[in-house]
Amino acid sequence: IPPVIIWIWKKEELKDYEDHFKVVMNFQISMLIYLMGSVVLVFLVIGIALLPLIGLFSTAVVIYNSVKVINGEPYHYPLTIEFLK
Numbered sequence: 001i002p003p004v005i006i007w008i009w010k011k012e013e014l015k016d017y018e019d020h021f022k023v024v025m026n027f028q029i030s031m032l033i034y035l036m037g038s039v040v041l042v043f044l045v046i047g048i049a050l051l052p053l054i055g056l057f058s059t060a061v062v063i064y065n066s067v068k069v070i071n072g073e074p075y076h077y078p079l080t081i082e083f084l085k
Contacts, residue, residue: 020069022084027077031058034079 007014007021014021034054041047065075 023075023077023080026083027058027061027080029083030079030081033081 004025007018011018031054035051038047038050038054041050061077065077068075
Protein backbone atom coordinates (compact mmCIF):
# COMPACT_ATOMS: atom_id res chain seq x y z
CA ILE A 1 0.00 0.00 0.00
CA PRO A 2 2.78 2.57 0.73
CA PRO A 3 4.11 2.47 -2.87
CA VAL A 4 0.59 3.14 -4.17
CA ILE A 5 0.17 6.11 -1.84
CA ILE A 6 3.57 7.53 -2.83
CA TRP A 7 2.81 7.04 -6.51
CA ILE A 8 -0.57 8.78 -6.23
CA TRP A 9 0.97 11.60 -4.19
CA LYS A 10 4.05 12.12 -6.42
CA LYS A 11 2.60 10.98 -9.75
CA GLU A 12 3.49 14.21 -11.57
CA GLU A 13 7.08 14.21 -10.30
CA LEU A 14 7.71 10.52 -11.03
CA LYS A 15 6.50 10.26 -14.63
CA ASP A 16 9.56 8.19 -15.62
CA TYR A 17 8.68 5.52 -13.08
CA GLU A 18 5.01 5.08 -13.98
CA ASP A 19 5.55 2.12 -16.34
CA HIS A 20 7.84 0.39 -13.85
CA PHE A 21 5.27 0.94 -11.08
CA LYS A 22 2.51 -0.64 -13.15
CA VAL A 23 4.62 -3.70 -14.00
CA VAL A 24 5.62 -4.24 -10.37
CA MET A 25 2.06 -3.76 -9.10
CA ASN A 26 0.74 -6.24 -11.69
CA PHE A 27 3.33 -8.76 -10.47
CA GLN A 28 2.45 -8.21 -6.80
CA ILE A 29 -1.30 -8.48 -7.46
CA SER A 30 -0.69 -11.68 -9.45
CA MET A 31 1.38 -13.17 -6.61
CA LEU A 32 -1.39 -12.28 -4.14
CA ILE A 33 -3.93 -14.12 -6.31
CA TYR A 34 -1.62 -17.15 -6.55
CA LEU A 35 -1.12 -17.14 -2.77
CA MET A 36 -4.87 -16.98 -2.14
CA GLY A 37 -5.35 -19.91 -4.52
CA SER A 38 -2.66 -21.84 -2.66
CA VAL A 39 -4.38 -21.18 0.66
CA VAL A 40 -7.53 -22.77 -0.77
CA LEU A 41 -5.45 -25.71 -2.02
CA VAL A 42 -4.01 -26.29 1.46
CA PHE A 43 -7.13 -28.34 2.13
CA LEU A 44 -6.07 -30.63 -0.74
CA VAL A 45 -2.52 -30.81 0.71
CA ILE A 46 -0.90 -29.54 -2.52
CA GLY A 47 -1.16 -25.96 -1.27
CA ILE A 48 1.19 -26.72 1.61
CA ALA A 49 4.04 -27.08 -0.88
CA LEU A 50 2.88 -24.21 -3.09
CA LEU A 51 2.85 -21.54 -0.37
CA PRO A 52 6.61 -21.51 0.32
CA LEU A 53 7.41 -22.02 -3.37
CA ILE A 54 5.40 -18.95 -4.36
CA GLY A 55 7.06 -16.94 -1.59
CA LEU A 56 10.55 -17.98 -2.68
CA PHE A 57 9.73 -17.41 -6.34
CA SER A 58 8.34 -13.93 -5.69
CA THR A 59 11.32 -12.92 -3.56
CA ALA A 60 13.85 -14.25 -6.08
CA VAL A 61 12.17 -12.51 -9.03
CA VAL A 62 11.99 -9.17 -7.19
CA ILE A 63 15.67 -9.33 -6.19
CA TYR A 64 16.77 -10.44 -9.66
CA ASN A 65 14.81 -7.72 -11.43
CA SER A 66 15.93 -5.07 -8.92
CA VAL A 67 19.55 -5.84 -9.79
CA LYS A 68 18.73 -5.67 -13.50
CA VAL A 69 17.01 -2.28 -13.10
CA ILE A 70 19.95 -0.89 -11.11
CA ASN A 71 22.30 -2.01 -13.91
CA GLY A 72 20.05 -0.43 -16.54
CA GLU A 73 19.19 -3.78 -18.15
CA PRO A 74 15.72 -4.77 -19.38
CA TYR A 75 13.66 -6.73 -16.87
CA HIS A 76 10.70 -9.12 -17.04
CA TYR A 77 8.31 -10.35 -14.35
CA PRO A 78 7.12 -13.85 -15.27
CA LEU A 79 3.64 -15.22 -14.48
CA THR A 80 2.22 -11.68 -14.32
CA ILE A 81 -1.42 -10.98 -15.09
CA GLU A 82 -1.79 -7.51 -16.61
CA PHE A 83 -4.33 -5.56 -14.57
CA LEU A 84 -2.89 -2.05 -14.90
CA LYS A 85 -2.10 -0.88 -18.41
